[in-house]
Every structure is written in C-alpha cells, then in structure tokens.
Amino acid sequence: MSGTVRLSADNVRWLLRGALAAASKDDVTPVLCAVKWTVADGRVTVLATDRYRVHQLFAPAAPNADEGEFLMSRHQAELLLRTKHSSARANVGEVVDLTWTDPVGTAPFGERSTRAVTGSIRFDVLEFDSPEADQITHVSQQVRGNFPPVARLFPDSADASDEGRLSMFALNPEFLSAMRHLRTHPSQPLRFITPKQQEHANKLPVIVENVDGTARALIQPNMLFDSWKRYGA
Numbered sequence: 001m002s003g004t005v006r007l008s009a010d011n012v013r014w015l016l017r018g019a020l021a022a023a024s025k026d027d028v029t030p031v032l033c034a035v036k037w038t039v040a041d042g043r044v045t046v047l048a049t050d051r052y053r054v055h056q057l058f059a060p061a062a063p064n065a066d067e068g069e070f071l072m073s074r075h076q077a078e079l080l081l082r083t084k085h086s087s088a089r090a091n092v093g094e095v096v097d098l099t100w101t102d103p104v105g106t107a108p109f110g111e112r113s114t115r116a117v118t119g120s121i122r123f124d125v126l127e128f129d130s131p132e133a134d135q136i137t138h139v140s141q142q143v144r145g146n147f148p149p150v151a152r153l154f155p156d157s158a159d160a161s162d163e164g165r166l167s168m169f170a171l172n173p174e175f176l177s178a179m180r181h182l183r184t185h186p187s188q189p190l191r192f193i194t195p196k197q198q199e200h201a202n203k204l205p206v207i208v209e210n211v212d213g214t215a216r217a218l219i220q221p222n223m224l225f226d227s228w229k230r231y232g233a
Helices: 009-020 074-082 173-182
Strands: 002-008 035-040 043-049 053-060 068-072 095-101 120-126 135-141 190-193 206-210 215-219
Touching: 002 009, 009 035, 009 043, 009 053, 009 074, 009 095, 009 173, 053 173, 068 074, 074 120, 074 135, 173 206, 173 215
Parallel strands: none
Antiparallel strands: 002 095, 035 043, 035 068, 043 053, 053 215, 095 120, 120 135, 190 206, 206 215
C-alpha cells in the first residue's frame, strides 16, 4: 500500500527540527537514527528517540489524507529540512508532499534489499500550492526494522499537582537546549512536569510540553550523587 499527505513546508520543518533533536546519531542502530511518521486521525505525528529522551510532535493534516506510517532516515530528513526554493513566492507558499510505499516481501538471502522490499519515501517540495509549481523531488528507501514503542511511555494525562514533587533533579544540558525546537515561536516557554517523590524516582522521566499542546518530550534524569558539590562550597 502507499499514501500521500500534503503539509505546509513550515510545518514539515518544525516537525523535523523537533524530531531530529532527539534522534540518535549512532549508526549501529539505524532505527533509532530514524524519524517515525504516522498519519492518522487528521494529524501527522513524528517521533524520535535516542534511548534517553523522546520527542513527539504533531501538525494537522487534511481530512482526506491517506493514513499510514513509515520510518524516514536521518539523511533524508536532514535533506528535506534543507530543501527549499529560492523565489520570494516560495517563502510564503511552499508545500511538501510526502509519499510512501509500504515494504513488500523480503530480499532473497545474500541479496541487497531494493526499494520494493524496504518500501520507499518520496518528498516533493513545491514552490507553491499549484499543479504548475516548480518542485524538488527526492526518493529514498524506508529504514528497516521495528521502531521501539516509546510513545506508550507518555502518560494518558499528566498529574499537574505540585504535592510530592522532587525538589532537585539533574538533566543533561544538551537535552535542555535541544528542547527549544519543540516551541512553535521563539518567545514561548515550555512546561516541565517533574516526577513524584517515591522509590526509584530518579529513574522516572521528566515530562516537557509546549504551550500549544502540539509537542512533548520525555527526558531521563541523570543520577544525583552525594558527592555533588553545591555552588560556592
């Protein structure tokens, strides 16, 4: 099966920036370097993880958009992020068509996998929303493998009460910096929901959400040690 979804270029770039910020760069596990796209229920959702954090973002899709899911490689995602038209008209009207074909069968033992086997992803960046618009096209294989079900780690509803919350925890500053891509506007704040005080609380993730309710993250805290020194000590 195959499908196509059209999005504004601005939405696509926002989704990819937020996802790639959390995608692994370790090529030993290609699935974790990929961005998982899901088109369903009138929205497009992207998901990425490097085992220590999860970023999930969504944007609305057209009601008649085809539904499906696919794994886009980091290489293709970065290429799509950089691809844009140079005309002034494109700056306000660029759209992106994402077309995917699902994998079919398996490659014979010892033979190189083809696009027909792995499935394909094609993107078309159109200068504006019209059949006559210039377009830039790229086709690549889907990433093979099973993406880990990390979306299940997000709670159905976050407990917003302050009672019993941890007063101190440690986070990787690089993870904090990367979460700026979850915002839809540079001036927006992000909301942090820290875990409750309980046994093994330092193993529970911190939940981060943007103001619009269109992006969220799970961040695994670092261990706090008794040997850590306070500032000025």
